[in-house]
Amino acid sequence: MPQTFPQNKGSVLDIVNLTMNFGGLRAIDAVNLHVKQWEIVALIGPNGAGKTTIFNCITGLYKPTAGDIFIQPPGRKRKRVTGMKIHKITKRGMARTFQNIRIFSNMTALENVMIGRHCRTKAGVWEAVLKNKRTRKEEKDIVSQSYNILAKVGLTQAVNELAKNLPYGAQRRLEIARAMATEPFLLLLDEPAAGMNPYETKELDELILRIREEERISILMIEHDMKLVMSVSDRIYVMDYGEKIAEGSPSEIRENHVVIKAYLGEEFDA
Amino acid sequence: MRKIKELRQSLLISVWFMFLTFPIMVIRVNTIDNIIEWRWMNMIYVGLGSFVFSFIWRYLLSKKQSGAKLLKADKPAYLLPMQRIFANPWMQMSALFFIAVFAVIFPFVFSSYQINIMTTALMYVVLGLGLNIVVGQAGLLNLGYAAFYAVGAYSYALLNYHFGIGFWTALPIGAALAALFGIILGLPVLRLRGDYLAIVTLGFGEIVRLVLENWNEFSFGPSGISNIPRPGFFGIELNFEQVSAYLYFLVIGICLLAIFVIRRLQNSRIGRAWIAMREDEVACQSMGIDMTRAKLTALALSSMWAGLVGVIFAAKTTFINPASFTFLESAMILSIIVIGGMGTILGVIVGAFLLILLPEYLRALSDYRMLAFGAAIVLMMIFRPQGIVTVSRRTYQFSDENHAPDISTK
Amino acid sequence: MDYFLEIFWGGLTRGSIYALIALGYTMVYGILELINFAHGEIYMIGAFTALIVSTALAMAGMKGLTVFILASVLAVIYASAYGFTVEKIAYKPLRQAPRLSPLISAIGMSIFLQNYVLLAQTSDFLPFPGLIPEFTFMQPYAHIIGSTEMVIISTTALIMLLLTVFIKFTRMGKAMRATAQDRNMAMLVGIDINKVISSTFILGSALAAVGGVLIASHIGRINFYIGFIAGIKAFTAAVLGGIGSIPGAVLGGLVLGWTESFATGYVSSDYEDVFAFAFLVLILIFRPSGLVGRKTIQKV
Structure with a gap:
């Protein structure tokens, strides 16, 4: 069941009429979507429905054909981020x-998270060479902050392991830790439970809720595991063939005939 | 049974290579006197050589495959016996001490010929370290590194020719110009994938050389620039021997500076970003790293060293022309880091000494130098891609006590 | 007008040769995503084999077209053998390696082969016999287009036609296309990948050898270094057309040939090679997918 959480605030992410064409193919067709503060929103739909494409548009990897993306970080001004560079959006x-894990395989777990701290730290070439007091302190802070984040996802025992040597579930959690190190107000998870066993999924379920609780951030996730979706999300968007076909609370979606027909069908009986 | 099969296979290989090398190795035509020279002995050499080599090849390949299995089991990479000895910090310290003493007394003991060779080797150490920033650390293959070297050399030569600018002024200018060239080249090519980038840098390197060769008004064409002054020593004119020693110590100084700076960079926020970029460009950007900036920084910092060494090169030889900055020069510097060990400072140093000093002291073999380098590059890539010197990258080792970070070699 | 036509045909000749070599790059890239840096050297070895064979035969008293045909056939056979061997030694063990490893290995191979020919033969330019006879019916046009150029252009056209038929209709051609599309999938449906890759190298090398023989008899001299420049230019042609695409390589070769021809004919001949390199840099920067290539979408 969805947790109760104060949701009186405005939306932090607003997607307006987002459209994306690849050549002649329309991958996303005028999709509207928003995420409110502290909300966990799930984006579901069959494979090829355009979910990851939306993520890629939001994070700047693709430049959308039409439509707009606005963000409003808590306590900050509303800002249009359509077509902005990837690293700026992260910042x-x-x-x-x-979706397919992209950790830095030959770096340790700690170093992976340290990379996430990059955009919140400053040391340039001069500082690196001179290594003055401030730089040393910054480095020290990066290490301890990264360690704390690893602790939050339960990876402290693997801190010095090369990322490629970690088990699959741990790699997924490392990716989440790395993303959290950038201090986001909105965390975008692309199929976080893919390839996980039921026990790992259960842990992930708790982790997602805990992140929201402790970090006070919003989460938008693409997920196929309906059990996970139904248990953590406040709201759900359903996509099919590039279009949004439904939205609502988990219970509404569960009852929605269009959705059942288009997508859930027998899969949802479980 | 297996032995017989291998024997048969090796025989086949040897016959194949005898066939393959027949026209080039055996026949030599002299088109002027219309004589054909038949060199049958070569065929026998090729046959025997490839027969023996096929066994070595097979052995190495099987060892590599079992090595790959070992690596999967997370065993530490195989280290040379030498490296195991030097794992001991006390041995490290004493070795460093002896090297330092040797380096200091070297110019007082050996002839200026020897000093010059050593200076050249040290210059290549710096070039290798510089190229290593882009290739080994940032993972961008630069095949036109000699162009930046040329920028340094020509900036000193031309600035001196036209404006009488001295060595010490030219040194930073040459480095800065080379860095600027790095950025100019970098700006448009940043979006390119790795192998395309390699070709563009190759093209760029050739363009620089061809322009230097053809633009007579600017660069004096293929005949180059001569009478470039050697560096002065606080206004005192030095004789030839003294200049050799002077340049030697100067290059040692630059070498130490390069090692210091590059080590600092490696273990910094920027160095980490480079590694991340090499690992996965998309993930790297998504983590908020400005890749354009990271790449440009790497290119500029790398080219800078080439420019610096270029100025010294011009001052050392007192004569430069475009022939010194061909693709082979770039390939040579690349060989240094591939053979020595990509991404590691010690590897580059070992590689430079090996590649510069070996042909120098084995004069008889110096004709075969490039042939051997080419073969060595291929063999290294296949059998020892990490290079001669295997130093597993220094990683941040987190020690739990009061969250104090402790950086040590794993 | 005659000057223009002369340059036009000159450019077409040049372009044909670039196209022949570019095909080797494009086919290998299509299948392995590898810039076969040693391809230029294969072309050089083809030309050298032809030179050696034809000189030897001429000294043995043979004449004219027989020498040309025998030399060409042997050049093609040897170049193919070298291409095949180079793949087995320098690239096959690196199929699973990081992307830059086979490229660096290819550079090593290229340096090795250059110096191998340099040491086994000579560093000097060798005169290449004019193997292609002057046709009498071409006489009236000799000031615009020579017989050799005519032969080069028509041979190239014929080869392109044969290659198209091969790729489109034969079993191996189809296997090659399938492998280029998706290597793993091709493997799963039972295509012998090693065979396809070897055939690609053999075919590409054979085409390069044809180019080598033709251009050598056109220019009349060769040395161990011709492969480097020709290789870069042919690679430029392949990229210009859209690397991985066969018609693209032909188109790219022709465009590059004409550009060079007109640039040296009307602007300046000092910078002949600079044009090609600058062209390469510009295409890679502004249109890395080439003239006919499609833009690839990065999948995440």
Whole structure:
């Protein structure tokens, strides 16, 4: 069941009429979507429905054909981020994970998270060479902050392991930790439970809720595991063939005939 | 049974290579006197050589495959016996001490010929370290590194020719110009994928050389620039021997500076960003790293060293022309880091000494130098991609006590 | 007008040769995503083999077209053998390696082969015999287009036609296209990948050898270094057309040939090679997918 959480605030992410064409193919067709503060929103739909494409548009990897993306970080001004460079969007406070894990395999778990701290730290070439007091302190802070984040996702025992040597579930959690290190107001998770066993999914369920609780951030996630979706999300968007076909609370979606027909069908009986 | 099969296979390989090398190795035509020279002995050499080599090849390949399995089991990479000895910090310290003493007394003991060779080797150490920033750390293959070297050399030569600017003034200018060239080249090519970037840098390197060769008014064409002054020593004119020693110590100084700066960079926020960029560009950007900036920084910092060494090169030889900055020069510097060990400072140093000093002291073999480098590059890539010197990258090792970070070698 | 036509045909000749070599790059890239840096050297070895064979035969008293045909056939056979061997030694062990490894290995191979020919033969330019006879019916046009150029252009056209038929209709051609599309999938449906890759190298090398023989008899001299420049230019042609695309390589070769021809004919001949390199840099920067290539979408 969705947790109760104060949701009186405005939306932090507003997607207006987002459209994306690849050649002649329309991957997303005028989709509207928003995420409110502290909200966990799920984006579901069959494979190829355009979910990851939306993520790629939000995070700046693709430049949308039409439509707009606005963000309003808590306590900050509303800002249009359509077509902005990837790293700038991350710096503005949206961080993501990837459907096919993309960790830095030959770096340790700690170093992976340290990379996430990059956009919140400053040391340049001169500072690196001179290594003055301030730089040393910054480095020290990066390490301890990264360690704390690893602790939050329960990876402290793997802190010095090379990322490629971690088990699959741990790699997924490392990706989440790395994204959190960028201090986002909105965390975008692309199929976080993919390839996880039921036990790991259960842990992920708790982790997602805990992140919201402790970090006070919003989460937008793409997920196929309906059990996870139904248990953590406040609201759900359903997509099919590039269009949004439904939205609502988990219970509304559960009852929605269009959705059942288009997508859930027998899968949802479980 | 297996032995017989291998024997048969090796025989086949040897026959194949005898066939393959027949026209080039055996026949030599002299088109002027219309004589054909038949060199049958070569065929026998090729046959025997490829027969023996096929066994070595097979052995190495099987070892590599079992090595790959070992690596999967997370065993530490195989280290050379030498490296195991030097794992001991006390041995490290004493070795460093002896090297330092040797380096200091070297110019007082050896002839200026020897000093010059050593200076050249040290210059290549710096070039290798510089190229290593982009190739080994940032993972961008630069095949036109000699162009930046040329920028340094020509900036000193031309500035001196036209404006009488001295060595010490030219040194930073040459470095800055080379860095600027790095950025100019970098700006448009940043979006390119790795292998395309390699070709563009190659093209760029050739363009620089061809322009230097053809633009006579600017660069004096293929005949180059001569009478470039050697560096002065606080206004005192030095004789040839003294200049050699002077340049030697100067290059040692630059070498130490390069090692210091590059080590600092490696273990910094920027160095980490480079590694991340090498690992996965998309993820790297998504983590908020400005990749354009990271790449440009790497290119500029890397080219800078080439410019610096270029100025010294011009001052050392007192004569430069475009022939010194061909693709082979770039390939040579690349060989240094590939053979020595990509991404590691010690590897580059070992590689530079090996590649510069070996052909120098084995004069008989110096004709075969490039042939051997080419073969060595291929063999290294296949059998020892990490290079001769294997130093697993220094990683941040987190020690739990009061969250104090402790950086040590794993 | 005659000057223009002369340059036009000159450019077409040049372009044909670039196209022949570019095909090797494009086919290998299509299948392995590898810039076969040693491809230029294969072309050079083809030309050298032809030179050696034809000189030897001429000294043995043979004449004219027989020498040309025998030399060409042997050049093609040897170049193919070298291409095949180079792949087995320098690239095959690196199929699973990081992307830059086979490229660096290819550079090593290129340096090795250059110096191998340099040491086994000579560093001097060798005169290449004019193997292609002057046709009498071409006489009236000799000031615009020579017989050799005519032969080069028509041979190239014929080869392109044969290649298209091969790629489109034969079993191996189809296997090549399938492998280029998706190597793993091709493997799953039972295509022998090693065979396809070897065939690609053999075919590409054969085409390069044809180019080598033709251009050598056109220019009349060769040395161990011709492969480097020709290789870069042919690679430029392949990229210009859209690397991985066969018609693209032909188109790219022709466009590059004409550009060079007109630039040196009307602007300046000092910078002949600079034009090609600058062209390469510009295309890669502004249109890395080439003239006919499609833009690839980065999948995440």
